[in-house]
Amino acid sequence: MVVAMNGGNNIEIMSRNGDVPVKRQRFNTRVPLKVVLGSQWGDEGKGKIVDMLATDVEICCRCQGGNNAGHTVVVGTKAYDFHLLPSGIVNSECVGVIGNGVVIHLPNLFDEIRKNEDKGLTDLKKRLIISTRAHLVFDLHQQVDGMQEQNRGKNLIGTTKKGIGPAYSSKATRNGLRIADLLGNYSNFSEQFRKLVDFYVRQFPELESVVNVEEELERYKVLREEVRPMVRDTIPYLHKAITDCKTILIEGAQSNVLDIDFGLYPYVTSSNCSVGGICTGLGIPPHVLGDVFGVVKAYLTRVGSGGFPTELTDEKGQILVDRGHEYGVTTGRRRRVGWLDMVMLRYSNMINGFTAVAITKLDILDCFKELKIGVKYILDGQELDSFPALDEDLKRIEVVYETLPGWEEETSAARKFSELPQNAQNYIRRVEKLMEVPVKWIGVGQSRDSIIEVSSC
Known part of the structure; x- marks a missing residue:
């Protein structure tokens, strides 16, 4: 393979099969x-x-x-x-x-x-393009999702029961249906849908009395005409x-x-x-791919089961829930809350290579006299160098914290970094140093303009 600069910001790549040039492609490197x-x-x-x-x-x-x-x-x-x-x-x-x-x-x-x-x-349908290759989630998938979660007993994953897992499972087992299938020959689509229903009925016999195949096929006959103008490759x-x-x-x-x-x-x-x-x-x-921006909440939340080393289950945790309105947009479930976890953030940066991060909901921390940041994981007396793969390990972790003074002042009116209380500035700069990624934005409220752009140190 021969790589040559061709002036400006273009790179020419010429592949060779033996001595014979096969193809030349030009890529513009200034893609925003x-x-x-x-x-x-x-x-x-x-x-x-x-x-x-x-x-x-x-x-x-x-x-x-x-x-x-x-x-x-x-x-x-x-x-x-x-x-x-x-x-x-x-x-x-x-x-x-x-x-x-x-x-x-x-x-x-x-x-x-x-x-x-x-x-x-306005004009959402006119401004939306949907891939022909995107897979469909059916009500059937949602019903299966709920049944699978129920069968896990006390080991609930915390799925939203929106059918997402079963739809991806159908994709992987190659009995899923895509937008392209829906818009193609409807007899073929109908046949494949029946096979999909049969596949799940064999696993969950109770579905047979729940899924009305003919009604679903009639519904999707209408939906395919509604979605057709938005679909393209x-x-x-x-x-x-x-x-x-x-x-x-x-x-x-x-x-x-x-x-x-x-x-x-x-x-x-x-x-x-x-x-x-x-x-x-x-x-x-x-x-x-150009800039990859990571988004970091100023504290930590999650839904569902599993380990959560910095979780707060006391009064401070309830304050975070109440001030942060920590309930899911999709499910309405109360989120679990805890202190910021730098081991997790460094792990995320290893994988994604963030150009910079945005720290959101800093204002939720305004009322605290002091704040903690989890900086190390200790397991069986040894410091871990990353986020563990096993939930059972995560549940046994001892967290080493740094304690920082709070600012006990409102930050929601700030629009410049210098307008933040000094201790809030110190909190941001400490996160930046621990994560080794620059902080570019800080969110201090819900509204569109409640954003502070940060200059580098």
């Missing part, structure tokens, strides 16, 4: 493609950061997950809730792309579109957008410690929500 990813257990406030960055982008993409995600964007007095739609679509000039790596429950998608249009967003669409240097923002759902490979298995989601999921979930090459 940005990525926003969660760094903890989700619910970090990614939607707010995406909304801020999306004010001047042309395309915003979702690459994985389904309507188990929940992003809230507050603009003025209106709060928009997104589950499948890329939250950058709040920008009326932005096109939303739902990539091949996303699993889609069409009834929920159209319900989400209607609810947000009722709040004032997103691979060449994004390729052309990249070639044309369109501004593109990619919005991750869930977060690194929920990743199917890198998360706290089995208490994970069913997709890759770390940086690798972007390439596989959208069909774009890794060399076009």
Whole structure:
């Protein structure tokens, strides 16, 4: 392979088969493609950061997950809730792309579109593009999800019961159905749907009396015409957008410690929500990725079962829940809360290589006299060099904390770093040093303008 600079910012790559030139491709290296990813257990406030960055982008993409995600964007007095739609679509000039790596429950998608249009967003259907290769989530998958969770007894994973896991399972076992299948020959789609139902009925016989196959097929006959205008092959669409240097923002759902490979298995989601999921979930090459921004909540939250070394179950924990309104956007479940965990954040950075991070919800910590940050994990007397793979190990970890003075002042009015109380500034700078990643933004409230841009030290 021969690599040659061709002037400007273009790289020419010429592959050789023996001595015979095979193909020459030209890649523009000035592609302004940005990525926003969660760094903890989700619910970090990614939607707010995406909304801020999306004010001047042309395309915003979702690459994985389904309507188990929940992003809230507050603009003025209106709060928009997104589950499948890329939250950058709040920008009326932005096109939303739902990539091949996303699993889609069409009834929920159209319900989400209607609810947000009722709040004032316009032309959502005209500004949404859905990949032909995205897999479908059926009500059947949601019913199976609930049954599987119920059968786990006390070892609940904490699934949202939105059918996401079973839909990805269908994808992996190659009996799933995609948007392309729905829009193709409907007789073939119907036959494959019946086979999918039979597959699950053999596992859960009670489904036979629950699933009305004919009604479902009639419903999807209507849904396919409703979705048809939004569907296209997103691979060449994004390729052309990249070639044309369109501004593109990619919005991750869930977060690194929920990743199917890198998360706290089995208490994970069913997709890759770390940086690798972007390439596989959208069909774009890794060399076009530019800035990768991690989002960090100023404390830590999670839902579901499993270890949580810095968890607070006392009065301080309840204060965080109440002040932070720590209830899931999708499920309404109360989140578990705890102190910031730097071992987790350093692990996330190892995998994703964050360019910079945004720290959200700093204002929730305004009332504390002192704050703690977990800086080391000790297991059986030995310090761990990373986040463990086993939940049983995570549950036995002893955390070494650093204690910092709080600021006991309101920060919600601050719009410059210098306007923050000195102890709040010290907290941010300490996180920055411990994580070894610069802090670029700080969130101090729900509204769109409650963001402080930070200058480097």
